[in-house]
Amino acid sequence: MAPDLVYPDWREIVNGSTVDLEWSYPDSSCEPEEYEIILSQERDYSVIEITDTVDGSENTYSPSGLDIAEEYFWRVRARVGTTYGSYSHELRSFFTEPVCDPGDLVAPIQTLPVNGGIFLYRLFLLRMGMAGDYLHPN
Numbered sequence: 503m504a505p506d507l508v509y510p511d512w513r514e515i516v517n518g519s520t521v522d523l524e525w526s527y528p529d530s531s532c533e534p535e536e537y538e539i540i541l542s543q544e545r546d547y548s549v550i551e552i553t554d555t556v557d558g559s560e561n562t563y564s565p566s567g568l569d570i571a572e573e574y575f576w577r578v579r580a581r582v583g584t585t586y587g588s589y590s591h592e593l594r595s596f597f598t599e600p601v602c603d604p605g606d607l608v609a610p611i612q613t614l615p616v617n618g619g620i621f622l623y624r625l626f627l628l629r630m631g632m633a634g635d636y637l638h639p640n
Contacts, residue, residue, distance in 0.1 A: 503529045504588040505537065505578045508561075510596040518568035518598030525561055525578045525590065534558035534580035534587075541565055541576045545593070555581075568598050 509524040510516050527534060537560070541552040551574070556563050558580070568574065574596055577589040 503527070503532070503580070505580055505590050507576070507578065507590050507592050507594045510594075512594055513573075513597065515597045515599060518565075518570060518572075520564075521568075521596070521598075522562045522564050523576055523578075527561070527580060532582065534582050536581050537561075537563075538579050538581065538586065539563045539565075539576065540578075540589075541568075541574045543569075543572055543574060545575055545595075547575065547577070570598055571600055573597050 505525040505527050507523075507525050510521065523539060525537070535558045536555045537558065538553065538555050540547065540550055542548070542550050552565050552567070554563065554565070563578075576594055576596070579589045580587045
């Protein structure tokens with residue numbers, strides 16, 4: 503049986519150095535021996551940042567070493583004997599602080615075309631000063 507994820511909620515912003523992941527186990531007649539917790543910055547868990555276990559009597563886990571301003575997907579599964587159950591069914595992620603306040607964001611400065619020039623070509627490049635990326639209009 504798969505555990506139910508409790509906290510943090512979907513896409514919640516948390517302090518990465520103090521967050522406690524919390525879950526519940528829906529079958530009160532069976533107490534797992536341990537839980538396996540997996541955290542990934544990839545939605546499909548193709549790269550695992552953290553894999554850890556806690557005793558089956560616990561229903562929280564405090565990950566360490568989380569990067570700041572990142573999104574983490576997490577899931578939990580129970581183990582009884584040598585058999586692991588299914589991972590929690592709900593896709594759940596959270597963000598670690600600090601997250602930029604919209605008031606702190608600065609608009610980029612257009613650097614091309616110079617002096618308000620106009621391109622008369624079908625395809626042109628618009629260059630923005632902060633990112634230095636080239637944006638191709640459709």
